[in-house]
Amino acid sequence: MKFCSNCAQPVSLSVPAGDHLPRFVCAACGTIHYETPRIIAGCVIEHEGKLLLCKRAIEPRHGFWTTPAGFMENGESVQHAAAREAMEEALAHVRIGSLLAIVNVIRAHQVHIMFRATLIEPSFGIGPESLESRLYAEEEIPWPEIAFLSVEFGLRRYLEDRRLGREQLHFRDIDWRDGKAILTDGHSQ
Amino acid sequence: MKFCSNCAQPVSLSVPAGDHLPRFVCAACGTIHYETPRIIAGCVIEHEGKLLLCKRAIEPRHGFWTTPAGFMENGESVQHAAAREAMEEALAHVRIGSLLAIVNVIRAHQVHIMFRATLIEPSFGIGPESLESRLYAEEEIPWPEIAFLSVEFGLRRYLEDRRLGREQLHFRDIDWRDGKAILTDGHSQ
Numbered sequence: 001m002k003f004c005s006n007c008a009q010p011v012s013l014s015v016p017a018g019d020h021l022p023r024f025v026c027a028a029c030g031t032i033h034y035e036t037p038r039i040i041a042g043c044v045i046e047h048e049g050k051l052l053l054c055k056r057a058i059e060p061r062h063g064f065w066t067t068p069a070g071f072m073e074n075g076e077s078v079q080h081a082a083a084r085e086a087m088e089e090a091l092a093h094v095r096i097g098s099l100l101a102i103v104n105v106i107r108a109h110q111v112h113i114m115f116r117a118t119l120i121e122p123s124f125g126i127g128p129e130s131l132e133s134r135l136y137a138e139e140e141i142p143w144p145e146i147a148f149l150s151v152e153f154g155l156r157r158y159l160e161d162r163r164l165g166r167e168q169l170h171f172r173d174i175d176w177r178d179g180k181a182i183l184t185d186g187h188s189q
Numbered sequence: 190m191k192f193c194s195n196c197a198q199p200v201s202l203s204v205p206a207g208d209h210l211p212r213f214v215c216a217a218c219g220t221i222h223y224e225t226p227r228i229i230a231g232c233v234i235e236h237e238g239k240l241l242l243c244k245r246a247i248e249p250r251h252g253f254w255t256t257p258a259g260f261m262e263n264g265e266s267v268q269h270a271a272a273r274e275a276m277e278e279a280l281a282h283v284r285i286g287s288l289l290a291i292v293n294v295i296r297a298h299q300v301h302i303m304f305r306a307t308l309i310e311p312s313f314g315i316g317p318e319s320l321e322s323r324l325y326a327e328e329e330i331p332w333p334e335i336a337f338l339s340v341e342f343g344l345r346r347y348l349e350d351r352r353l354g355r356e357q358l359h360f361r362d363i364d365w366r367d368g369k370a371i372l373t374d375g376h377s378q
Binding site: 001004071073 | 191192196197199210224226228261263277295302318358360370376378
């Protein structure tokens with residue numbers, strides 16, 4: 001952020017009175033521009049015992065596999081965002097089920113919220129952000145080609161829970177230090 | 190948003206190519222400014238069977254009672270944000286427990302994420318955004334003076350679960366139509 005979106009004058013980083021963190025502040029009109037984490041909503045979609053994955057046609061992680069997921073939009077619920085992403089990326093009409101995982105991706109300023117889901121109709125396809133869509137049996141999942149740590153976490157917890165006949169909610173923090181991912185798990189519930 | 194925060198030229202609302210929603214777009218430098226929902230993190234704090242509430246010293250809902258809650262910041266987890274708000278609003282050092290509720294406050298472009306919590310030390314106080322802090326027994330809670338529908342939802346589900354000896358996760362959407370709140374509940378888990 002270089003300029004104030006309210007008055008077009010330059011902004012600078014400073015800690016406003018009564019605050020504890022530096023913000024982009026406009027000295028001209030006094031506007032404080034808060035930047036806060038964004039929600040990525042997604043779902044692990046099961047159909048006939050297999051999981052639906054999409055090969056990414058966009059960066060980051062072009063060519064890697066993911067569950068449908070993306071930025072939540074204003075005017076929708078997290079659940080609606082997860083279902084919309086399934087439609088956009090895999091042309092899949094899904095029923096959103098229980099909450100599977102909340103992953104804090106701290107350096108990226110993101111919170112990934114992942115639900116369990118099933119296909120309402122037994123059809124899916126390839127959305128504009130995907131190169132390919134495929135149902136994978138558990139033993140076929142291409143683990144080294146999974147696009148994101150949060151997606152791998154969601155898939156592994158999903159499969160573990162399924163083996164144990166339960167549907168828990170799982171928590172993970174992902175941070176980076178010296179170029180290495182630091183993973184911290186919370187208590188599942 | 191009136192001006193581009195990247196180049197200070199005026200922005201206008203239009204649907205970018207390949208997108209489906211209007212965004213603030215800068216014709217001069219091409220930047221698309223996405224606006225997405227913000228997370229409000231909070232917690233219901235129990236101590237010796239009572240719940241800790243704060244009387245708000247700020248708008249909106251000045252003078253009404255709330256659980257500690259506020260905007261999640263970049264660089265923290267949702268859980269950390271909830272604990273930080275407890276410290277800021279009630280000078281309470283809390284241990285964050287299970288997830289209590291996710292409330293989509295759709296028109297406000299907010300997702301409220303509320304945890305259960307307990308006091309690590311048996312002390313609390315009055316933060317700069319509060320007029321008063323108090324432990325309430327269940328039968329003392331001032332329901333008509335609770336600040337927000339999402340807080341009332343969290344408190345009621347908390348107390349219900351406690352009576353039943355369980356800790357579930359609860360979902361609600363809050364929207365407004367013709368000035369009336371429309372409440373839609375999801376399946377608890």
